Every structure is written in C-alpha cells, then in structure tokens.
Amino acid sequence: MRRIAVFRALQLGDMLCVVPALRALHRAAPQARITLIGLPWAREFADRFRHYIDAFMVFPGFPGLPERIPDVAALPRFLTDARMRRFDLAIQLHGSGALSNSIVALLGARRMAGFHQADGWCPDPATFLPWGEPEHEVTRYLRLMQSLGCSGDDTALEFPFEVTDRAAVAALGPLPPERRFVCIHAGARMRSRRWPAARFGQVADGLAARGWQVVLTGSIEEQAVAAEVMAQMAAPAFDLTGRTTLGSLALLVARAGLVVSNDTAVSHLAAASGTPSVIISSGGDPLRWAPLDRARHRVLYAAAGCRPCAFEACPIGHPCALGVSAERVLDAALELCGSGPVRASEMTS
Template sequence: MIIDTRLPMIPRTIVVLRALQLGDLLCAVPAFRSLRIAFPTAHIALLGLPWSKTFVDRFDRYLDEFIEFPGYPGLPEQPVAVSAIPDFLTAMQRRRFDLALQMHGSGQYTNQLLTLLGAKMTAGFVPAGDQSPDEGLFMPYPDHVPEPERHLALLRHLGIPAYDHRLEFPLNGQDTATFRRLQSVHGLEAGSYICLHPGGRGSARRWAPHLFGSVADRLVKQGYRVVITGTEEERPVTKVVMTHMRENATDLVGQTDLGTLAVLLSRSAQLIANDTGVSHLAAALQVPSVIVCVGSDPIRWGPQDRVLHRVLIGQATTVEEVLAEVQALDALSFYRSTRTESVNCLEHIIADFRAYGSLNRPSPRESQQSNVSGLR
C-alpha cells in the first residue's frame, strides 16, 4: 500500500533523532509504530543515548538500528563528546539517509544538527513563532499536549496516518526467567504486592521521601505488601524512605534491570511513583498506578488513561490523598474482576441455551454432576 504523504519521495531509510531517557522513548513508541506501518520495508534507525541500544533491541519490530549520539552543544542530556562530533557527522553524511526526523525537543538546538546529518529530506519541529525551514515538512512545536500526541501530530503533518496513542512494552523470555529467580527468593505472588518507586531524575521532581515512607507504613498496616524499587543510583533516595518507615518492606533497589522491573510491575497490584520513566512503563503495561507529579507538566507527561492511572499534582499532595487513590483503584480492580466473572458465567448460560434450546433442560455439566451424585 502506497501512502500519499507530503514527503517528496517514499523513504527507504529513516533516522530518528531522540537522544533522551526511558519515559521519552516510551512516549515515542506510538510514532515509531505508525512509521513502521506506513513504511513497512524501510530501514529505521534511532539516533539516541548509549543506553538506548537495549531499547532498540527490544522494539525491533519498529526499529532496525541503533546509532549512538555523541551529544551536541545546547543539549543537556549527556556530556558532549566534542572530539567525536566530526567523525560522527562524516559517517552520517556518507550514509545519506532518505529522511531525518527531529523528535528531540522544539528544534531550537537540534534543527541545525539535523541539516548536518546530510539526509535527502529533513522534517520535525520548529519553536513556535520561528521561521520554518520547510512548512510542508516542519511544524510549530505544540506545547501543552500529551507527549505521545506531539509526535503523532508531526507524522500527521507529514501526511502519515498516526492516531494510535497506545504505549507498549514487549516482554521476553529472559525478562521472565530473571524475574522468576527474584520471585523464588522473595516469594512474590502475582497481585499480592504494591510497587513503591520513590526515585526520579532531580530532587525538584520528586515527592518527599518521608511521605513515601508514611504511605508504605500505612499500606503495610492495611494488609498490603510493599516492594520498593529503583536503580542503584536511586539508592540514596530509597534509603531515606526506608529510614522513615517503621514497617517492613521488600527492598529490590538495584536488583532489577528494565525487563525484570517490567515483569515485576506487570504482576503487581499497583504502582505508586513520581512522574518518571517507571510511570510510563506502568502505562505501557496497563498496571494501575498513582503518580505524583512534582515540577513537571501533568498534561504533557502524565498517563492519558486517568481511570487506570491517578495523577496527583504538587509537593503538597498528602499521604491521605495517595491512599484514597490506592483504595479507589482497588475498588476498580475488584469491580472489573467480578464483572469478568459475571460475563463468563453469562456466556456459559448462553452457550447452554443455544446448545439445548431451553434453560430448563440440564446441560452436560449438570448431567455429569447428577451422575456423580448418583454414584455416591
């Protein structure tokens, strides 16, 4: 199927610039998926931070190649390897990609870099009010919209169908095997625990650790099991949380890689966290969550499903507010489980009626039960 787009040619090779962190890449997955659907045979490369190689390996349905980004002046995500930039640009220009897509911010710093990549076509965002290099291929950077929608809007601007906002995170056998070893040590039964993730990038974007500790204590007293998660770099924060706790919690800080954390989350009852990458992971896995947004835009970065994911805003968020949302999500899960059981029961009744023509006539299950009773 050939799609009629604004692009001067159908791209056979595409490079996407998005040298950012986990949450940023998860929010771009709907755009990656739409690109793959639109150009199923194209070679699509991600130009990203060093850690992103594992992301590309996991999302190999949409992405074919990882290219390490050396950094660029004005971009704060990593130290700039100035000496590596000339060789990097030379290598990119030799490859002559058909299309370079700028999905890394407004374009204030990255659009100059984009032209230096030497692609036949360039497209992306420009800061609102700035002159566009090409109005057909660049659009004003849309503020105050959900992050996944921002990149889908860019693709639609290019004439590429892009309407599916769903996040996703595929799990593999290695993820499950690693989790099972962790599960055997700690006795983690599915649905029996709540994950507490108090870390996040920058103290200004984290809810107070002592409040996380209070929430954990209250949950344990209410009969929940609490599992504390985080990277090794986040241990100073989690240590403060546990210092303020009086009850016991399972400490898995530094013991999970991304895939293992995803399996752990997928089998949890809920997640309580700051607005950070793990929040988007829970959204991708459809795990109920309570997210405290401190110093970030909840419209841009908060989960879009506000039924399954509850968003509380600001450092002034109270322990009682968090616990109220936990209880509301518990009630929702109970309702959905009982509703599913009721639907399954109704489906059995309808199947029996279709098979035997009357609800009064015994079904095979009832006949079997009668026969068993007669044998006793």
C-alpha cells in the same frame, strides 16, 4: 522513503512516549529501514523495539544539549557515518527544535521533518509543525506522524519482554504473588521531581495495613532514597533498589497490582502494562506527561506558578511536592484498587 533516521536522544520515559509515533511510522513505511539516533543506553531500547526500529546510532552529544556531556572528538566520525547512510528522511523527535533542528540538519538527509519554534528556524514549512501550545507528549508526536501521511491514532504505550527478563526476575529471589504487591518507586533523576521519601513511607505503611505487600524499586543511585522510605515504614518491604535490569523492572511493574511513583519512567511503564498507578507530579507538566488513561492512572499535583521548572533541586522550598499529602495519595490508591490488593481479573478497565 527507504532510509529514515529518527533523532530522540533522551531517557526511558521520554522514549516510551514516542512509541505510538514509531509504530505509526513503521506501519506507514514497513519496507523502510528506520534508524534510531539516541543516547548510549537506548541501544537496548532499540533492540527491544526491533519490530519498529531496524538500526541504532549512538549520539555522542552536542554542545548546548544537556542530555549528556558531549564527546566532541566523536562528533566528526558520527556525522560522517550518518551522511554515509544517505538518509532519505530525518525526523526530529527531540523537542521544539531550538537546537535539535540544527543537529538533524547535519545528518545530511535529503528531507527533514519535526517541530520548530515560532521565532526559530523552520527547515521546511511543508514537513515541520510549530511547537505551539502545551500538548501531551504522545499525541504531539503522533500528530507529527499524521502530518507526514502516517495514518492511525493509536496512543497506547507498550513494552516488549524478553525471555531473559523473566529469568532476571526469578534471580531476585522469592517475591510476593502477582497482583498482590504494590511497587513503590520513590526516586527520580532530578531532585525537583521527587515527592518526599517520608511520605512514600507513610503511603506504603497505609497500603501494608490493608493487605498489600510492598516492593521498593529504583536504580543504584536511588538506594539512599529507598533507605529513607524504609526508615519511615513500620511494615516490612522487599527492597529491590539497584538490583533490577530495565526488563526485570518493567516486568515487576507489569506483575504489580498497583504502582505509586513520581512522574518518571516507571509511570510510563505502568501505563504500557496497564498496571493501575498513582503518580505524584512535582515540578513537571502533568498535561504533557500524565498517562492518557485517567481511569486506570491517577496523577496528583499541587498548583504552583513556577511549574514546569528545569531546576535540579527546587530553590524555594518545593511547594509543588509538599502540597500533595500522603493522605491524598493513599486515598487515590484505595479509590483505584479498593481496600486491599485484587487480582487482575477483578480490576475494572
């Protein structure tokens, strides 16, 4: 196989979860040219992971696929470009295959691989696995690679840094010393995935009372959420919401002594850097998305018969989020890191 396409048009956290699969693929086929097909933002992801990814194609979206509004006019040009690349293999890493298998088939690759639903189309029984029972996102796609002959079971996440990331952090101004601050990330793309901002504020105050300095992170769209957190707090905080790049955010997470966040991309950045974290899972599936290292990362959630859900906002009062108290989160943080901030050399693995 000289030319391999990988289709996964999803967000940062989803992409980080397939890094072990990409690593296994590259190690098995080091001479192959691997092209990632993803959302526009993922061009930076492909560039950062250039040790596994050789080229990038922007996916223009497709009717019925919710990740982006489809640019239907761009689809013919995209598919023509894909076919001209004459892929030997196209790997579908975009879920169960209900719609994504048809999209990958349009790329014109000589062979396809991926997952298929039990009652759905299976393009090739030799290279497609049944979607099957709930499974962790990392191990599921690593298992697919193993079925294709890629050896290895390394589930570790990673996030490579650039020199520009350090410069971007320095440009943020004076910040707390490394390992002496907690990163509080209260936002999430979907409101159903957000633990109450007021409770984040209570946890932040509890940690501040024990010597932690507090750094708030988030996107520009999450500035209102951060403002809610700060309104609840009595302690001061460094509010970096809307001011970080992808690289500087990841570096802040790596330098933090602790991360407290929703089950979102930041939780996967913490897993990639080894920074201890307490993750509150609201609406999602902890079995599928929780960090695999349960000693360094604690995932808290409340049982609810309706989870996992696909609602943007919970229509029944958000019991899965409200069922996790601020005291429970603070207790988990203190159990991980003791009564106050510690340096990396003092942390147990």
